[in-house]
Amino acid sequence: MRTHRVAILPGDGIGPEVVDITVRALEAVQEKAGTYKLELVMGEAGVNAIAKYGTNVPPQTVDMLKTTVACLKGPMTTPEKPGAPPSAALTIRKLFDLYANVRPCLSLPNVPSAKPNIDLTIVRENTEGLYSNIEFEVGEGVAVAMRVISRKASERVARFAFKLANQRRKRLSYVHKANILRRTDGIFNQAVLSVSKEFPEVAIDSYYIDNMALQLIKRPETFDVIVTTNLFGDIMSDEAAQLVGGLGVVSGANMGDNYAMFEPVHGSAPKYTRQDKVNPIATIFAGKMLLEYVGEKDSARELERAVLEVLKDGKTLTYDLGGKAKSSEMCEAILEKIRRPNAIT
Ligand code: NAD
Secondary structure: OEEEEEEEEOOOOOHHHHHHHHHHHHHHHHHHHOOEEEEEEEOOOOHHHHHHHOOOOOHHHHHHHOOOOEEEEOOOOOOOOOOOOOOHHHHHHHHOOOOEEEEEEEOOOOOOOOOOOOEEEEEEEOOOEOOOOOEEEEEOOEEEEOOEOOHHHHHHHHHHHHHHHHHOOOEEEEEEOOOOOOOHHHHHHHHHHHHHOOOOOOEEEEEEHHHHHHHHHHOHHHOOEEEEOHHHHHHHHHHHHHHOOOHHHOEEEEEOOOOEEEEEOOOOOHHHOOOOOOOOHHHHHHHHHHHHHOOOHHHHHHHHHHHHHHHHHOOOOOHHHOOOOOHHHHHHHHHHHHHOOOOOO
16 A cells, blocks of 8 residues: 655644644545555644744754655744744745745635635745845845845746646746846746746736736636745735635645645634634645645545535534534534545546
8 A cells, every 4th residue: 555654743823723633634535545544743843842842843853854755734823032943834945945835726615705716826936036034234224135036946936837737727827027126027037938838738928916916806717827936926825815715714835846845824823722613624725735745636636525515515614604613513524524435536
């Protein structure tokens, strides 16, 4: 039987609850398929780890991650004290060179959506741009941040986005501000156009970021894959997440050539810790992306189908979707859909 060794980092606040539900759902689809084994390895990371290890991604966790093919990361509280380590997500991204941030946004049944048929994915360059962390003061009250854009990083994220578009509806929109940022976005745009020659079947179009911010609200259903630089992608990803129902239902992936990290978009929502109240779907969808990544596409579809059926039924919805169900009740409803016979199509 094939085995996939996967790390599980429950995280802080509501993290352990939504991750536990996701693990149960992953185990249920694995059991149903009966053709592979997920070897799940638990690890400590997040603010909770700081008191014990002095850092939020302890060396033991790093060593453990290196023995796995991917990780499911729960939300983690970002340490704020001066001198505190950077966010755990950032550390793991750097450690494994996870250069493409992927945010699928899909309209779901019984979830408020700007339009009924949105199905787009934003691919954001994850390693450079305005988040290169090169910032300095040049005089009293004046500071500069460097926006680093390289052909190499632009081409690899563009290639990732083209491959994705090629598997989907074969449309790629690239987003920039090359009329103002002529050199940096000039390089980004040239990189996209150069990689486009490898994918003649993918149709491309180009948008300024300000126009795309508007078009995403006006006609989100017309977009397939959107690729852009780091800061533009960060902002657009959250805009797009809200179009399809917001924090409780949207997940993301950080992809590299040899490793990937999957997580819900939401944070650790500390005020809801251990209240059995929050929506576990965002984390379950992160688990679905993980299954696709390790090649278990049938199980990924099975997991998605179970969630969509529970949403369609509309009887077991958490507070953020207008319902009164507890997280554990939504979990049971999803598990029940998975366990039903002959659901794999
Ligand atoms: P948050 O996403 O944790 O919560 C904001 C609000 O969104 C919550 O109060 C709640 O009303 C709602 N919400 C979040 N998740 C939900 C869910 N699953 N179901 C229903 N409602 C949900 O954002 P925040 O309060 O700004 O951040 C809390 C902490 O999380 C901070 O330390 C922040 O830095 C961190 N954070 C981490 C990540 C991550 O690990 N990927 C992402 C964002 C924020």
